[in-house]
Amino acid sequence: MDNIRNFSIIAHVDHGKSTLADRILVKSKIVNERKLVPQMLDNMDIERERGITIKARTVRLDINWNGKDYILNLIDTPGHVDFSYEVSRSLAACEGAILLVDATQGIEAQTLAHGLLAIEQDLVLIPVINKVDLPTADVGGTKKEIIDVFGFSEEEIILASAKEGKGIDEIISAVIERIPAPKGNAEEPLSALIFDSHYDSYRGVVAYVRVFEGEIKKGINIKLHSTGKIFEVQEIGYFRIEPEKTDTLRAGEVGYVAANIKNIEDARVGDTIEEDKRPTKRILKGFKPPLSMVFCGLYPINTDEYNLLKDAIMKLKLNDASLVFEPETSAALGFGFRCGFLGMLHMEVTIERIKREFDIDLIITPPSVVFEAVKQNNEIVKIHNPLKMPDPGTIVSLREPYVKVSIFSPAEYIGAIMELCSNKRGNYIDMEYLDVKRVIMRFEMPLSEIILDFFPLLKTKTRGYASLDYEFIGYRESDLVRLDILVNREKVDALSSIVHRSKAQEIGSKIVSSLKRLIPRHMFEIPIQAAVGSKILARENIAAMKKNVLQKCYGGDITRKRKLLEKQKEGKKKMKMLGDVQIPQEVFFEILKNSSEQKN
Structure with a gap:
């Protein structure tokens, strides 16, 4: 156990974390440099295309350093704020972390x-300044930032260029010398933490574990502490580039366990694994359940693909506990699902995976957050869907x-950011x-306000130099209203939303104008309205298609023509009262697509 080191690499997006991980893999000779592909630990196409890490990945490296053999368990982490939950789980399985900072950008939000x-x-943190080879690198300024913010000494900071392979030896040496070996006793009763999992069609749930006490062997019966369920271990192993089977996982080691667990809810992330016949006294501290921030x-x-969509979401849920x-x-859109995500990027990635991996074309309603309604009897109701908002007469206040x-x-x-945040109803706290x-x-x-168009506007106003991080602090009372869209005086449920009163008219006008352009004309006039309660905020009319009833009426008395026109007028009036407006599915697809693009 003295020769084991468990560590992560943490950094802001695009600071070179995946490149550094690639260099460490080459140095440990687990992969040949000629066979190395960029972002070796990112195995999803969407990760490679976007240049980001979405799913934390683990790899075990055997390395000989100064004549001694060491085992390094590297647990890769995402850098985007939406996936901070993945980072917290990875860190719980480690004793140390490499804190990577880009020399050209300095400390940023996620750093x-x-x-x-x-x-x-x-x-234990090991500060590393990356990309020191670039002409725009400000090594001195970045060093000062790290020292001022985290309190490191200058001697602790390592200079590196992951792309050029510079500083990799120093980083590995620091991991071995500075990060402590794991503590634990292989003779004690088993105590292991589940820090991640995925679902395998043949083996069931494969749990990623860090063993803190005791050992796991193939064939023993394990008990999951929170549920009390017992399973027989079918397979255990380490994480190489590909999983590698082994006979035993001992205290201090990181690996995987397959025990024919069919339901992913039985192997909850953050749970403690213990041996059935030898209960442990060391129940490990789990994680807070992920908090969904964005819903759509x-x-x-194609309504025939509902069951395919259901299967697709359930399969993604097996590998993504936060979904x-x-x-x-919906009366307009048919059968579907209300899904909760950690943030906008998490939503985009999940939707993209459904489209690519399962070949399903989707209509996506505009993203929204969860609101709270306080009723007169002091009951607090969570509102995930605007249509489920309680009767306004029973509500004392609404919170967001x-x-x-x-x-x-x-x-x-500073001035541009102040103006932007003020326009987005932000309250200034402090500046450092x-x-x-x-x-x-x-x-x-x-x-x-954050999930709409805030981040693109921030990048625009700061020429791409600003970075953003946020954390949930609670619910507060706000002047919120439900905005309804009416077509021919009938409410269109798919387009309802909860908005701040000050922005209701602006949003309503945009939707009404789009619908006027997209809905085909009928034989009667169609009013399109945006309303809050009984108050109409915006209105457009789609003119009726006209038929020339006088086309075959040549000459004759004027009263004959008037009779025909009056008959047409009465017919249109009756049609307007009884007629049903058929809104093609493509209209919803187009307007919701435009709405999402504006908000993204």
């Missing part, structure tokens, strides 16, 4: 957030989720200078 998370868990409706364009969903029905936003930016953009050029600004803002 600080993940660094503080590691410190809270008492992990997913409907198949939540429930069936819902607020987040604490940290924005890292060059000081020259990292150095003479860079600041951290903190605001409290409604989450609904």
Whole structure:
């Protein structure tokens, strides 16, 4: 156990974390440099295309250092704020972490957030400045930032260029020398933490575990502490580039366990595994359940594909514990699902995977957050769907989720950021200078404003130099209303939304104008309205298609023509009262697509 090191690499998006992981793999000779592909630990196409890590990956490396053999368990982590939950789980299985900072960009939002998370868990941090070979690298300034923010000494900081292979030896040496070996006793009763899992069609749930005490052997009966269920271990192993079977996982080691667990709910992430006949006294601290921040409706364009969509979401759920969903029905869109995500990127990635991996074309309703309604009897109702909002007469107040936003930016953009946050109903908290050029600004803002178009606007106003991190701080009372869209005086449920009263008219006008352009003309006039309760905020009319009833009426008395026109007028009036407006599915697809693009 003295020769085992369990560590992660934490960094902001695009600071070179995956490239550094690739270099460490080559150094340990687990993969030949000629066969190395970029982002070796990112095995999803969408990860490679976007250049991001979505799913934490684990790999065991055998390395000989100064004449001694060491086992390094590297647990890769995502860098985006939406996947901070993955990071917290990875860190729980480690004793240390490499804190990677880009020399051209300095400390950014997720650098600080993940660094503080590691410190809270008492992990040993190894500060590394990456990309020092670039002409725009500010090594001195980045060193000062790291020293001022985290309190490291200059001697502790390692300079590296993962792309060029510079500093890799120093990093591996620091991992071996600075990160402590895991503590535990293989003779004690088994105590292992499930920090991740995936579903395999043949083996059932494969749990990723870190063994803290005792050992796991093939054939023993294990008990999952939270559920009390007992399973026989069928297979155990390590994570190489491909999984490798073994006979035993002992205290301090990281690996996987397959025990014919058919339901992923039985192997909850954060649960403790113990031996059936030897219960442990060391029940490990689990994780907070993931909190869904963004919700949207997913409907198949082809209604015959509902069951295919159901199967697709359930399969993704098996490998993504943070995805939540429930069936819902819309009069306009048919049968579908209301899905909850950790953030906008998590939503985009999940939808993209459904389209690619299962070949299902989707209609996606505009993303929204979970609101709370306080009723007169003090009951608090969660509103995931605007259509399930209680009767306004029974509601005392409506609340919306607020987040604490940290924005890292060059000081020259302070004014532009202040203006943007003010327009998005943000409340200024404080500002802190990292150095003479860079600041951290903190605001409290409604989450609904963050998930719309905030991040693209922030990048635009700061020329791409600002970065963003946010954390949920609770619900606060707000002046919220439900905006309904009426077509021919009939409510269209798929287009209802909960918005702030000050923005209801602006949003309603945009939707009404889009519908006027997209809905085909009928034989009668169609009014399209945006309304809050009984108050109409915006209106457009689609003109009726006209038929020339006088076309074959040549000459004759004028009263004959008037009679025909009056008859047409009465017919249109009756048709308007009884006629049903047929809104093609393509109209919903187009308007919801446009709405999502504007908000993204």
